[in-house]
Amino acid sequence: MDFLRPASWEEALAAKAEHPTAVPIAGGTDVMVEINFDHRRPEYLMDLNRVGDLFEWEVGAESVRLGASVPYTRIMENLRAELPGLALASHTVASPQIRNRGGVGGNLGTASPAGDAHPALLAAGAEVEVESVRGSRRIPIDEFYTGVKRNALAADELIRAVHVRKADGPQQFSKVGTRNAMVIAVCAFGLALHPQTRTVRTGIGSAAPTPVRAKVAEEFLNAALEEGGFWDNGKIVTPSVAQRFADLCSAACNPIDDVRGTASYRRHAVGVMARRTLTWTWESYRGARRITEGAA
Amino acid sequence: MRVNFTVNGRPQEADDVWEGESLLYVLRERLGLPGSKNACEQGECGSCTVRLDGVPVCSCLVAAGQVEGREVVTVEGLADYAGQRSCGTGDRTSPSGTARDTDSQTGEGTRLAPIQQAFIDAGAVQCGFCTPGLLVAADEMLERNPDPTDADIREALSGNLCRCTGYEKIMDAVRLAAARQSEGA
Numbered sequence: 001m002d003f004l005r006p007a008s009w010e011e012a013l014a015a016k017a018e019h020p021t022a023v024p025i026a027g028g029t030d031v032m033v034e035i036n037f038d039h040r041r042p043e044y045l046m047d048l049n050r051v052g053d054l055f056e057w058e059v060g061a062e063s064v065r066l067g068a069s070v071p072y073t074r075i076m077e078n079l080r081a082e083l084p085g086l087a088l089a090s091h092t093v094a095s096p097q098i099r100n101r102g103g104v105g106g107n108l109g110t111a112s113p114a115g116d117a118h119p120a121l122l123a124a125g126a127e128v129e130v131e132s133v134r135g136s137r138r139i140p141i142d143e144f145y146t147g148v149k150r151n152a153l154a155a156d157e158l159i160r161a162v163h164v165r166k167a168d169g170p171q172q173f174s175k176v177g178t179r180n181a182m183v184i185a186v187c188a189f190g191l192a193l194h195p196q197t198r199t200v201r202t203g204i205g206s207a208a209p210t211p212v213r214a215k216v217a218e219e220f221l222n223a224a225l226e227e228g229g230f231w232d233n234g235k236i237v238t239p240s241v242a243q244r245f246a247d248l249c250s251a252a253c254n255p256i257d258d259v260r261g262t263a264s265y266r267r268h269a270v271g272v273m274a275r276r277t278l279t280w281t282w283e284s285y286r287g288a289r290r291i292t293e294g295a296a
Numbered sequence: 297m298r299v300n301f302t303v304n305g306r307p308q309e310a311d312d313v314w315e316g317e318s319l320l321y322v323l324r325e326r327l328g329l330p331g332s333k334n335a336c337e338q339g340e341c342g343s344c345t346v347r348l349d350g351v352p353v354c355s356c357l358v359a360a361g362q363v364e365g366r367e368v369v370t371v372e373g374l375a376d377y378a379g380q381r382s383c384g385t386g387d388r389t390s391p392s393g394t395a396r397d398t399d400s401q402t403g404e405g406t407r408l409a410p411i412q413q414a415f416i417d418a419g420a421v422q423c424g425f426c427t428p429g430l431l432v433a434a435d436e437m438l439e440r441n442p443d444p445t446d447a448d449i450r451e452a453l454s455g456n457l458c459r460c461t462g463y464e465k466i467m468d469a470v471r472l473a474a475a476r477q478s479e480g481a
Contacts, residue, residue, distance in 0.1 A: 001315040003297055003361040025359055029339055032357040035316045036337040045315055047362050095455020096433070097354045098339050181454030182340055 004046040009131075012051055012158060015044075017133040020155035022046040026054070026069045027101035029094070030110045054105065054160070063163045065129075068105025075104075083164050085120035085171030085190050092116055092175050095182050105159045108144065111151040111210070118145070118211030119190030120173050122203030125165040132156040138163065145210035169193035170284040172277040175205070176261075176269045186261040189249070189273035193281045198222070198231050202274070207253035207266045217248030217274070234289045237282050242275050249274035301363045303327060304373025313360045320344045320355040322363075323370060331371035331428045342456030345429035346370050347377075352436045354455075371428035378409035378435055382480070411435045411473045418469035422460035430456045434470050444474055 004022060006012035016022055022044035025031045034040035048054055054069035057079070064082050066075070072090035076099070080087040086104075093099050093116045107115040108128055126141040130153055139152050141162075146152055153159070171192040177183030188205035200221050202214045224241045225231055250271035255263040299310045299322065310326045318337075323329045323346070332355055333343035339354040346355045347369040355368075369377050411434050414420075421427050430453060437444060437452035444452070449470045458466060 003315040003359070005361060005364070025362070028357045028359055028362065029354075032318060032359060033338040035359075036318060036356060041316070045359060045361070047359065049362050094339065095342065096452060097342055097345055097352050097455045098357075100351045101353050101357065181451075182457075 001042065002044045004044055005050060006046065006048070007050050009051050009053060009160065012046065012048060013131060013133050013156075015046055016158055017156045019044045019046075024048050024109065024158060027071065027098075027103055027106050029098050029102040030106055030112075048158075059166070063126075063165045065161050065163050066104060067161050068108075068159045069103045071101060071103050072099035082166045083120075083124065083171075084167050085124050085173050085192055086117060086164060088171070088173040089116045089120040089175075089188075089190065092173070092183070092188075104162055108151065108159055108162065109153075111145055111149050113145075113148060113208060113210055114185045114188075114206040115211065116175065116185065116188065116205070119188050119203030119205040120171070121162065121164060121190075122211055122213050123171065123190035123192040123201045124167065125192075125194075125201060127163045128152075128159060129161040129163060130157045131160050132158070136160070142213065145212075148209045150210075167192065168197075169195040170281040170288070172280050174273040174277050176273070184260065187253075187255070187266045187269050187273075189270055189277055191274070191277040191281055193285055195231060195285065198226060200225070200278075202249065202252075204249065204252060204270055206260075207255040207270050209254065212252060212254075214249040214252035214274070217245050217252060220248055221245045221278075234286045236286070237278060242278055245278060246271040246275040297361060299360050299364055301365060302367045303329065304369055305376065310360070315359075315361060317360045318356045319346070319348075319358040319360055319363050319368070322360045323355060323368070329370050329372050333425055333428055335425065339455075340457070341426070341429070342433060342453075343426050343429040345432045345456065347432060347436065352433050369432070371431055374412065374431055374435055375407045375409040378411065379407070381439060382410075409435060410476055411438065411470070414469045414473035414476065415466075418465050418472050420461060420465040420469035422458075426456055426458040426460075430458065430466060434466075434473070438470070438474055438477055442474065442477055444470070446471075 004015045006015050023042040024046045026048045054067045056067045057070050058065045072093045075090040076087050104117045107117040121141050127138040128144050129138050144152050173190045175188040176186040185206040187207040190203035192201050204212050250267045253267045253270050255266035257263050297313050299313050310322050323332050335341045335343045337356045339357045344355045349366050411431050433456050
C-alpha cells in the first residue's frame with residue numbers, strides 16, 4: 001500500500017488522475033473500519049486532511065457550499081439556521097468522536113443507503129460538486145446515488161463540496177434505531193417544507209438500495225396542500241391527507257430484511273416517520289405564519 | 297513509512313509504519329503507550345479515544361499517516377494536559393512519571409488529572425478497560441463545558457461504552473470533577 005499525501009486540491013486531483021484506484025480518506029470513519037477488518041486493501045490510500053479548503057463552508061444567497069471534509073460537529077454548531085435538516089441528521093451520527101472526524105463528503109463517497117446525511121440532502125435539494133483534472137461538474141443529488149454503495153463519480157473524480165439549498169421553511173429528520181447514540185439507521189426520513197415554491201420534498205434512508213425521494217407522495221401532498229389552500233389558510237393538515245402521504249412514503253420504499261429490521265417493519269416505520277415529520281414541520285410553519293401575521 | 301508527530305508534548309518518530317496502520321496501533325505497539333485501549337476497531341466503543349489537535353477522536357479510525365506533524369494527547373499525558381490548563385501556562389516543569397518517586401508498575405506516586413482522581417473517588421472504575429477513553433472524553437467536556445447538566449455528560453460520553461458499571465458511578469465521577477473544578481476556579 002502507498003500513502004499519498006497531497007498538500008493541495010490540485011495535487012489531490014493530479015494524484016487521483018495518476019492513480020484512479022486510490023481510496024480517498026478524510027475522517028476515516030468508513031475507510032479505516034474496512035482496513036482494520038481486512039475488508040479492503042487499497043493499493044493507494046490518499047489522505048485529504050491536508051487540503052484545508054475542504055474543511056470550509058460558505059453561506060451564499062441561495063445555498064450553502066459545504067466543503068467535503070467539514071465535520072458533522074461543525075454543521076451542528078454553525079449551520080442549524082441555514083440547513084436545519086442536515087444539522088439534525090448530523091446530530092444523530094454515531095458519537096461525538098465520530099462527528100468530530102466524519103463529514104458529508106465521506107457519506108456521499110461511501111453512498112451507503114444508511115448514510116445519515118442523505119435524507120436531509122434529498123429533502124433540502126442539493127448538488128454535489130465533483131472535480132477531476134478534466135474539469136469540474138455539479139451532480140444533482142437525485143442523480144448521485146446509483147446503487148448500493150455506488151455513486152455517480154468517475155474513477156478520477158473527487159468530491160469537493162456539496163451545495164445545499166438554504167432552508168426557506170421548516171425541516172425535520174427522523175431516524176429509527178435501537179438507542180440514541182452509535183446507531184446505524186434501521187431506516188430514516190427527512191422532510192423539508194419549501195413555502196417559497198409551495199412544495200414539500202422528502203428523503204428516505206436505509207429502506208431501498210439507495211437513498212430515495214418519495215416522489216409520488218410529494219406530488220400527492222403538493223396537490224392536496226394547494227387544493228385545500230393550506231399554504232394560505234394555515235390550517236392543520238387533514239388527518240386523511242397525512243395518512244395518505246404516509247402510505248405513499250411507505251410505498252416508495254423497496255427495503256430488505258436484514259439484521260437491523262425486516263422489510264415490512266421498515267415500510268411501516270417510514271410511514272410513521274413521514275406522518276410525524278409532516279406534522280412537526282407543518283405545526284412549525286403554522287406557528288411562524290401566526291407570528292409573521294401578528295394574529296392572536 | 298516514517299511518521300513524525302507530537303505525543304503528550306514530546307516529539308515522536310515512528311518507523312516502519314504500515315500505510316494502513318491506525319494511530320492506535322502506532323501508539324500502543326510502536327511508542328509503548330498502551331493506555332489507549334484496542335477493543336472494537338470500528339469506532340463503536342470509544343476506548344481508544346485520544347485528543348488529536350485538541351479534538352477527541354477514535355484513534356483506531358485515524359490512519360497513522362494522517363497524524364504527521366500533528367499533536368496527540370493520550371490518557372498517559374492527561375494529568376499534564378489538565379495541569380497546564382488549570383495553571384494557564386505552557387510551562388512543562390514536571391512531566392508525569394518523573395516528578396516524584398513513582399512506581400511505573402503500579403503508578404504509585406504518579407500525578408493524576410482531576411478527572412482521574414474523581415473516577416477513583418467515585419468508584420467509577422471496575423474492569424478499567426473503558427476508563428482511559430472515558431477519561432479523555434470527560435476531561436475534554438469539562439474543558440469546554442465547566443458546568444455540565446446530566447444530559448450534557450451523557451451526550452459527551454455517548455461514544456464510550458462501559459459494560460461493567462451501568463454508568464451511574466461514571467456520572468457521579470464526572471459530576472464530582474465538575475464540582476471540584478468550579479470550587480477551585
